[in-house]
Amino acid sequence: MPMEYEVGDIVKLKKQHPCGSQEWEILRVGADFRLKCMGCGHQVMMPRRQVEKSTRELKNAAGEKKN
């Protein structure tokens, strides 16, 4: 069952950002996601497929796990 990514969710990825954080806030969903690093605020665009493949954990804005 595919995970339901929503704006405001926090996704933890396998790959660590250079600032040391693995957690990203989802700012936009679609074919490409816009993610904001929770550590340094850096924003990136990432294809949905790549987000799905590298997701370790998905939490909603309230911190409840979705996977």
Ligand SMILES: [Zn+2]
């Ligand atoms: Zn960062």
